[in-house]
Amino acid sequence: MKQYILxxxxxxxPVLIGITVITFAxxxxxxxxxxxxxxxxxxxxxxxxxxxxxxxxxxxxPLYEQYFKWLWRFVRFDFGExxxxxxxVLDKVLERLPATLLLNIVSLTVIFFLGIIIGVTSAxxxxxxYDRFMTLFTFIGYSVPAFWLALILMMVFAVKxxxxxxxxxxxxxxxxxxxxxxxxxxxxxxxxxxxxxxxGGLAYIxxxxxxxxxxxxxxxxxxxxxxxxxPENRIIYKNALKNSLLPVITxxxxxxxxxxxxxFIFETIFAWPGMGRLAYESAMTFDYPVIMGTVTMAAFLTxxxxxxxxxxxxxxxxxxxxx
Amino acid sequence: MSIIEIKSLSVDYALGxxxxxHALRNVNLEVNAGESIAIVGESGCGKSTFAxxxxxxxxxxxxxxxxxxxxGNDVLAMTNRELEAIRGVxxxxxxxxxxxxxxxxxxxxxxxxxxxTAHLKVRDKVELKQRAIKLLEETGIKETxxxxxxxxxxxxxxxxxxxMTAIALSCSPKILIADEPTTALDVTVxxxxxxxxxxxxxxxxxxxxxxxxxxxLALDLCARIIVMxxxxxxxxxxxxxxxxxxxxxxxxxxxxxxxxNEDRHEFSVIPGEVPExxxxxxxxxxxxxxVKAGKKCSESHPEMENGVRCFYPYTKGRLKx
Numbered sequence: 202m203k204q205y206i207l208x209x210x211x212x213x214x215p216v217l218i219g220i221t222v223i224t225f226a227x228x229x230x231x232x233x234x235x236x237x238x239x240x241x242x243x244x245x246x247x248x249x250x251x252x253x254x255x256x257x258x259x260x261x262x263p264l265y266e267q268y269f270k271w272l273w274r275f276v277r278f279d280f281g282e283x284x285x286x287x288x289x290v291l292d293k294v295l296e297r298l299p300a301t302l303l304l305n306i307v308s309l310t311v312i313f314f315l316g317i318i319i320g321v322t323s324a325x326x327x328x329x330x331y332d333r334f335m336t337l338f339t340f341i342g343y344s345v346p347a348f349w350l351a352l353i354l355m356m357v358f359a360v361k362x363x364x365x366x367x368x369x370x371x372x373x374x375x376x377x378x379x380x381x382x383x384x385x386x387x388x389x390x391x392x393x394x395x396x397x398x399x400x401g402g403l404a405y406i407x408x409x410x411x412x413x414x415x416x417x418x419x420x421x422x423x424x425x426x427x428x429x430x431x432p433e434n435r436i437i438y439k440n441a442l443k444n445s446l447l448p449v450i451t452x453x454x455x456x457x458x459x460x461x462x463x464x465f466i467f468e469t470i471f472a473w474p475g476m477g478r479l480a481y482e483s484a485m486t487f488d489y490p491v492i493m494g495t496v497t498m499a500a501f502l503t504x505x506x507x508x509x510x511x512x513x514x515x516x517x518x519x520x521x522x523x524x
Numbered sequence: 525m526s527i528i529e530i531k532s533l534s535v536d537y538a539l540g541x542x543x544x545x546h547a548l549r550n551v552n553l554e555v556n557a558g559e560s561i562a563i564v565g566e567s568g569c570g571k572s573t574f575a576x577x578x579x580x581x582x583x584x585x586x587x588x589x590x591x592x593x594x595x596g597n598d599v600l601a602m603t604n605r606e607l608e609a610i611r612g613v614x615x616x617x618x619x620x621x622x623x624x625x626x627x628x629x630x631x632x633x634x635x636x637x638x639x640x641t642a643h644l645k646v647r648d649k650v651e652l653k654q655r656a657i658k659l660l661e662e663t664g665i666k667e668t669x670x671x672x673x674x675x676x677x678x679x680x681x682x683x684x685x686x687x688m689t690a691i692a693l694s695c696s697p698k699i700l701i702a703d704e705p706t707t708a709l710d711v712t713v714x715x716x717x718x719x720x721x722x723x724x725x726x727x728x729x730x731x732x733x734x735x736x737x738x739x740x741l742a743l744d745l746c747a748r749i750i751v752m753x754x755x756x757x758x759x760x761x762x763x764x765x766x767x768x769x770x771x772x773x774x775x776x777x778x779x780x781x782x783x784x785n786e787d788r789h790e791f792s793v794i795p796g797e798v799p800e801x802x803x804x805x806x807x808x809x810x811x812x813x814x815v816k817a818g819k820k821c822s823e824s825h826p827e828m829e830n831g832v833r834c835f836y837p838y839t840k841g842r843l844k845x
Binding site: 443517 | 581688
């Protein structure tokens with residue numbers, strides 16, 4: 202097992218290099234480019250100084266040379282500095298990460314918690330009114346565009362009946378609040394965004410849990426458990442549930458990268474100072490170091506998430522042993 | 525006193541638009557404590573439904589009528605709570621496919637001990653382990669310590685069935701229901717499991733209910749043979765050889781057993797198949813496949829008489845009528 206984990210960790214390196222090569226090529230081949238898109242329309246900037254800027258940032262060098270220069274810094278965990286404000290990329294990311302992490306951890310917890318409950322209860326009462334209602338409810342959540350629902354709910358709960366904040370993560374007078382009030386204030390701002398992301402994600406997980414729960418409830422080992430005279434609650438919530446939660450581990454692993462990736466549309470609507478907006482802003486200004494930094498981190502977490510899912514699979518299911 | 529008494533048991537399966545399937549019809553049976561009976565018949569004759577109705581493990585689309593009395597209490601009238609106290613305690617069950625009957629994500633240790641904890645309220649770890657190891661030894665497992673800690677997929681088919689048997693017997697039930705216990709196993713392992721069941725039956729004075737399509741196995745393990753056809757008991761008698769049986773269907777089952785001394789190059793079969801039981805007809809259900817069918821067979825339905833349901837039974841002790 203240890204050997205397997207080491208092998209998988211080493212395999213991450215070539216995949217990550219491949220991802221950075223492709224990303225690097227795409228952002229540099231995009232028409233426009235950092236100097237032109239930021240300076241060309243400015244009459245105060247002469248073509249001469251634009252050339253000097255290119256030389257300053259090393260953008261006059263061949264692409265492969267630029268890439269290897271970036272890679273050489275990256276292997277020493279140096280993501281470089283932003284072209285726009287000259288601040289270290291790592292600082293800019295770390296400043297945006299908490300907001301995205303907070304929102305996504307809270308909504309993932311809500312999604313998995315409610316999703317498993319809805320899945321299990323629907324499996325137990327399949328084809329009942331409750332089951333049909335939950336199917337309809339979760340599919341509406343899945344189908345409705347999040348940005349549209351966000352705007353509607355903002356209009357209803359923040360404009361018409363202003364009981365919730367319109368956007369942002371804190372109130373204007375946040376700095377004057379006590380620690381307890383600050384926590385409450387953030388929670389108050391979380392309600393709408395968490396509701397909308399959770400509503401959209403519920404269908405996915407609850408359908409998975411429902412179908413795998415139905416499957417394990419009809420297996421021979423469940424009948425055998427009844428024949429042993431075990432209490433029904435134990436059969437359902439221990440013996441059958443453990444089997445049906447195996448696919449959930451995969452889903453959890455797959456949602457890890459989303460934890461830091463953030464969503465651009467969503468964060469823009471809610472003026473949420475997260476990673477999604479950072480990535481978008483850097484793409485619009487051709488801020489190459491920041492783009493590379495955010496993409497590489499998201500890619501690394503995706504790969505790590507897959508690995509964690511595979512490992513926890515082996516921990517829960519004794520039939521799986523990796524070599 | 526009889527340990528099991530079945531009074532006019534009928535089980536129907538609702539098939540939605542395809543109507544109703546009568547899987548068991550008016551079954552009456554008494555089994556004495558310590559007696560061993562075998563339920564024999566082809567696929568679709570109702571023997572598995574019979575096995576599941578003994579501890580009310582019936583499918584959701586089924587409807588049972590009549591009574592199944594275990595120690596005088598009607599199992600079919602019981603609530604889930606009451607059933608939990610019967611299953612595993614009064615009657616243990618082992619199934620056809622041990623690999624599918626053991627939960628793949630729990631160890632043997634957990635699966636034996638959860639049963640003991642549920643019924644006997646034993647929670648002490650040392651005592652639980654002692655009991656589990658003793659059960660594994662009793663069912664003839666050699667490497668008890670390894671098997672105790674193993675997961676089902678790490679065991680051979682024979683070991684899995686022994687573990688199932690250990691679980692079924694963990695709370696010392698007086699009745700053991702064995703639903704095709706050897707069908708999924710290969711022949712040498714089959715012989716071992718049969719020997720195990722024989723020994724346990726003797727040592728624990730079990731009432732064994734064996735469900736099988738293998739007449740040989742039935743004769744080997746049980747003195748009393750109950751032959752089922754189309755959801756009904758057609759013969760209920762102490763049978764040791766072909767000449768003991770009276771019903772043409774039982775005789776036909778004997779005829780199809782291959783004989784190593786005989787110079788035959790094809791397996792013999794009973795022509796036709798078990799009818800699907802959707803309508804109740806006033807005739808003998810076996811008549812289309814029967815060598816002895818006569819006029820009466822298509823005019824009315826035979827009743828059980830002297831342990832056989834037939835208008836033209838064979839005479840006991842004679843090979844031809």
